[in-house]
Amino acid sequence: MSEDRAPTLGDLADWLSAALGERRPVLRPSSGPIHTLALALEPHDVPPELSADALFLHRSRGVGERWPGIGIGLLAVHDGFDRHLTTGPNLRLAAKLGWQDVQLVEWERASGLLATPPETTWDALHAALRAELGGEDAALAPESAARPRVALMNAMRPELLQRAAAQGVSVYLTGQLRPSAVKAAQALGLGVVALGHRRSELWGLRQLARELEAAFPGVRTQVLGQR
Structure with a gap:
């Protein structure tokens, strides 16, 4: 992969598996390059209209098939995220x-x-x-x-x-x-x-976004749910 080429969902999934030690992070597959990746702790933090090619969720319960549009890829890591990126x-x-x-x-x-x-x-x-x-x-x-x-x-x-x-x-x-x-x-x-359960998780989400952008210069990240 060239340094500035946008990765596929599979590329992101492989990186997450290696970085966080959790297998099968793909919750919903997609095709095509990922230029914009949104990251959130849970579906509640994601707006109804999401302008992104893929979404990473820490907790995916409740996401179902209702949202957020056709073709968007979903990635989810729970235990590995908790272990390596929070307390x-x-x-x-x-x-x-x-x-x-x-x-x-x-x-x-x-x-x-x-x-x-x-x-x-x-x-x-x-x-x-x-x-x-x-x-x-x-x-x-x-x-x-x-x-x-x-x-x-x-x-x-x-x-x-x-x-x-x-x-x-x-x-x-x-x-x-x-x-x-x-x-x-x-x-x-x-x-x-x-430190605060949600506060430490949001720190982990921001850190994950920084690492993903460093690993994939062709990706822009947006961290959702920060207050």
Whole structure:
């Protein structure tokens, strides 16, 4: 494929399979080149009239055959997107934030990573996270004033907090704050940032769009559902 030639839906599907580790991302096939690719978390985020050659969905339930027009290709990746582009073992986010000493972990039916951010204080780390993600749902400062070490995990339970603290983590990052685990975090002296389920997914969608445009210069992307 030449650098600026528009890919087919099959080309995009092959790339998604390799990048996100999920087979059969094609939900509805199409023919012809893909010049414009729309990306959305779910059908609800897509307008009735969509000007695109293909659409990527994170959650495809409810898309049916009703929409959005004849000939448009549909791609969908759920588990691989969650694993690689939201909270959990998100090496892309770690690289974007300049984290070092990254270690992938699998604990108690949960996955994620441990890392050392470049920021040397809680306030600086907190600001960097808010700047990159565009906000947060909730935050709790750590007891220690030492340089932070973080865990980015796809779940929040007391036993996971205990494992993180035992590994020298001082700030626990996840999607949603679990009230049942807040007392455990406070008892351990851990800081917590709930980045937000949808907010972290939208970060992943924007990152995926950037990577697709880099891999396929002939494609223009549009990320839908941002508010």
